[in-house]
Amino acid sequence: KQEVTQIPAALSVPEGENLVLNCSFTDSAIYNLQWFRQDPGKGLTSLLLIQSSQREQTSGRLNASLDKSSGRSTLYIAASQPGDSATYLCAAGPGTGGTSYGKLTFGQGTILTVHP
Amino acid sequence: EAQVTQNPRYLITVTGKKLTVTCSQNMNHEYMSWYRQDPGLGLRQIYYSMNVEVTDKGDVPEGYKVSRKEKRNFPLILESPSPNQTSLYFCASSLAGTYNEQFFGPGTRLTVL
Numbered sequence: 275k276q277e278v279t280q281i282p283a284a285l286s287v288p289e290g291e292n293l294v295l296n297c298s299f300t301d302s303a304i305y306n307l308q309w310f311r312q313d314p315g316k317g318l319t320s321l322l323l324i325q326s327s328q329r330e331q332t333s334g335r336l337n338a339s340l341d342k343s344s345g346r347s348t349l350y351i352a353a354s355q356p357g358d359s360a361t362y363l364c365a366a367g368p369g370t371g372g373t374s375y376g377k378l379t380f381g382q383g384t385i386l387t388v389h390p
Numbered sequence: 391e392a393q394v395t396q397n398p399r400y401l402i403t404v405t406g407k408k409l410t411v412t413c414s415q416n417m418n419h420e421y422m423s424w425y426r427q428d429p430g431l432g433l434r435q436i437y438y439s440m441n442v443e444v445t446d447k448g449d450v451p452e453g454y455k456v457s458r459k460e461k462r463n464f465p466l467i468l469e470s471p472s473p474n475q476t477s478l479y480f481c482a483s484s485l486a487g488t489y490n491e492q493f494f495g496p497g498t499r500l501t502v503l
Contacts, residue, residue, distance in 0.1 A: 306489065310492075315497075316496060317480055317497050318433075320492055320493070323491050367488045368488050375440070376446055376448075380433040381432065382431075382432040
């Protein structure tokens with residue numbers, strides 16, 4: 275059974291810092307890995323989706339990498355801003371064996387606070 | 391506007407009183423799914439549906455039912471709610487399974503007394 279772990283559980287940084295959020299998964303035979311953002315009292319917003327054939331994806335100040343062999347993904351946020359404060363979740367997608375195409379396994383998230 | 395909607399957003403009920411949480415999407419997505427989010431346990435998948443009339447269990451299906459009679463709707467049914475089903479519930483949809491970007495609803499906070 276897939277298990278996803280995110281480290282650290284919480285992170286507080288001053289504005290302007292570059293930071294890295296970590297995500298690890300136990301079953302490396304995944305089709306994709308997704309990163310989400312959750313604001314308090316709101317739903318999840320998809321940030322980046324990395325297919326297993328890709329090593330990284332970029333969107334603005336966000337860059338996510340995927341290393342299937344080591345079971346790890348990182349989310350890099352450049353020049354952090356107070357508006358980046360939120361909970362960041364990673365989720366391991368379906369296995370490449372084709373039997374879990376509807377499943378998504380989430381980590382518990384990293385609570386990020388960026389203070390001015 | 392492309393969106394996933396859930397109703398109600400907040401619900402307080404009592405043990406044993408059947409309830410339904412609705413989920414609707416306007417993006418013609420084939421895939422829909424339900425999750426619950428609990429402190430310390432994160433998001434856990436309850437049920438998912440790959441298409442109309444096709445549903446399957448997630449990791450925590452006990453105590454829940456779903457149906458997918460129309461493509462746009464995927465209601466979550468609690469036949470006899472219990473206090474341990476007090477949680478924050480999210481519905482999500484995508485074009486095709488979890489191969490694609492997931493779109494989430496705003497959540498339904500359920501309290502069972």
